[in-house]
Amino acid sequence: MDELQEKRRRIRDLMQYAVPDEQRAQADDLLIIFRDDRLALTVLDEFYRYLPEAQDDWIKELRLVGRKAGIFLLAAVTSLDAYLYLISSEGIEFHGSMQEGYLEKELLNFFDFPSAELFCEQAGKIENFPVYEPIQIDFDTCPACHAATGEEHELGCPIEVCPWCGGQLIHCECRFAQLDLEEMTTDQDLIHFEELLQQKGRLVYTPEQRPTFADEGPGIELE
Ligand SMILES: [Zn+2]
Ligand SMILES: [Zn+2]
Structure with a gap:
């Protein structure tokens, strides 16, 4: 079994516990969309493993908050909130909820956000950030x-x-x-x-x- 396949299987197992039955089909759709996208699968895996609010929840979509030099800041948009993950082929880090509207200074600079205030303002509306496209169809990656x-x-x-x-x-x-x-x-x-x-x-x-x-x-x- 290849690595991505193993990841998908593990996510599917974790989803059984976290995703309410009525949302299961939609949650599964996301897994299918990102089936070959290593970064997205890593976010799904991390989210379902550690559920940030320690309660049932599920990811509806992923949004692209920032990207540079192979490092991505993705927002996992769920039924409750949206959560920030810093991710690259090197690994993943959780960076809190979008509702908090807070990002470390180092990351603000790295992703070229002009100011913490502006990030906070933008973070208030998730539609300000584009939907993250799976790597198979995103030709600019x-x-x-x-x-x-x-x-x-x-x-x-x-x-x-x-x-x-x-x-x-x-x-x-x-x-x-x-x-x-x-x-x-x-x-x-x-x-x-x-x-x-x-x-x-x-x-x-x-x-x-x-x-x-x-x-x-x-x-x-x-x-
Ligand atoms: Zn390359
Ligand atoms: Zn050569």
């Missing part, structure tokens, strides 16, 4: 590292294109030629390579780099 169009990939992302040869950066041989090494063995090699890459100019994510899901092409693995 790198399906592997979640960089946005125009942002650099996370180093090691299989979608990143090599600026020297135009091939797949994690598979081409350019790193050895650039470093003049037979193989890369130390962290120092990696740091040095990253510097050379920055000097050359990294190729940012664009939707054209996206492998089509029907034909992922040679060597491209999304998971």
Whole structure:
């Protein structure tokens, strides 16, 4: 069983306890919409595992509050409130309820909110934030590292294109030629390579780099 499948199964189990019977079909629909979206599934998993109000509740939809460099601030909108989750491929953190209208200064800055007051004002109406689209249909997100169009990939992302040869950066041989090494063995090699890459100019994510899901092409693995 693959990892996402396992996640979906666990969420379905948790939902049995948290979601009132009458809402079960709607709650299931969301799980189907986000079946291949790792970030969304992680939010669902976290929510149903730790139910913020410690009572029955269910997620109606996800809204995108902020995003930058593969890090997302998502709001899980439930029957009671909306809850903030900071999420990336590295992990998830709970950041309280939208009704509180509070976000740490560090996050306000990171996601370019002009002020705490403005965030609080916007948070008062969840419709101020767009609905979060699943990764399969959101072409402005790198399906592997979640960089946005125009942002650099996370180093090691299989979608990143090599600026020297135009091939797949994690598979081409350019790193050895650039470093003049037979193989890369130390962290120092990696740091040095990253510097050379920055000097050359990294190729940012664009939707054209996206492998089509029907034909992922040679060597491209999304998971
Ligand atoms: Zn990427
Ligand atoms: Zn190359």
